[in-house]
Amino acid sequence: MRQGVLLYGPPAVGKDTVTAALAELSPQYVPFTRLKVGAGKTQGYRMGTPEQMAELDARGDVIYRNERYGNIYVVDRPGLEQAMEGGRIPVVHLGQMVGMAQVTTLFPVHWVRVLLWCSKETVALRSPQRGDTDTAARLTAWDATQADLAAHPHAQWELSVDTDTATAAEAAKRIDATVRATSPHA
Numbered sequence: 001m002r003q004g005v006l007l008y009g010p011p012a013v014g015k016d017t018v019t020a021a022l023a024e025l026s027p028q029y030v031p032f033t034r035l036k037v038g039a040g041k042t043q044g045y046r047m048g049t050p051e052q053m054a055e056l057d058a059r060g061d062v063i064y065r066n067e068r069y070g071n072i073y074v075v076d077r078p079g080l081e082q083a084m085e086g087g088r089i090p091v092v093h094l095g096q097m098v099g100m101a102q103v104t105t106l107f108p109v110h111w112v113r114v115l116l117w118c119s120k121e122t123v124a125l126r127s128p129q130r131g132d133t134d135t136a137a138r139l140t141a142w143d144a145t146q147a148d149l150a151a152h153p154h155a156q157w158e159l160s161v162d163t164d165t166a167t168a169a170e171a172a173k174r175i176d177a178t179v180r181a182t183s184p185h186a
Contacts, residue, residue, distance in 0.1 A: 001184040002084045002109040005029070005091045005175060008100055009116035010145035011138040012126040014163040014171070015093040016044065018116065021172035022091055029176075032083050032090040038071025046079065064094075064102040069137055075099070080107055089179065095145050097152045112179050115149075115160040116171070122164050158182055 005022070007015045022029040036045035037053055053072065056062050061077040075092060083090035094100055104111050118126075123142045127135040149155070159178045161171045 002087075003089055003179065003183060004032075004080070004084065004109055004111050005089060005179060006100055006103060006111050006113045007091060007093050007116055008095065008097075008113065008157075009163075010095060010118075010123060010142040012123040012130065012132070012142075013116045013118045014126075014168055015116060017168040018161075018163070018171045018175070019091045019093070021168040022175060024169075025172050025176050028087065028089050030083055030088045030090055032075070032079065032092040034093070035074040035076055035079060036071055037074070038069075040069065040071060045073075048074070063106045064099045066096055066099060068095075068141065069134065075103055075107075077107065084109070095141065095148075097148050097155060100155070110182070110184055112158045112175070112182060113156065114175055114178070115155075115157045116163055117160070118163045120146075 007018065009015060019029070019031045023031065031044070033044065033046050035048045035052070037048045037050060053074065056074065056076050062074055063077055063080065064075040066073050080090060092103060094103070100113060120139060120142050123138055124135065127138045132138055159174060161174060163171060166174070
């Protein structure tokens, strides 16, 4: 059975760093590269056009889309299918509970849902360290993520990791252990 990892958390919580640590643990883990329509940072995204978005929408291949920082970010069916080829386990980054629900509902595979969290103060420190020029927007997104999480008190997580105290390597090992323990092949 195909499987994936959903990392939920605010900006600068360490989703990229934890994903890189997972990939170091096993080449089976691959970062899911979301489609991005807009400007700004291009690394870590498949850059797309409004026309490509319209084509994906028309085919029903948009699993989840959100708008933030003046851009559109998309989790798409073709991208997920490709990421899972050869038994790979894509690691999808999300910051909205509606996205978690849509991905698990509209792309039904074995998903391990992981809540990554850190303090707002940590985001304020990490954001400029990683080169963000819009730290104020990242802090606003942290507030929105906290409110989103609070609005879903019954959300189910296979794992929760506080990245204020856990290193990326520790988080990756815990995620890998959870994936293996909950795998339909276990």
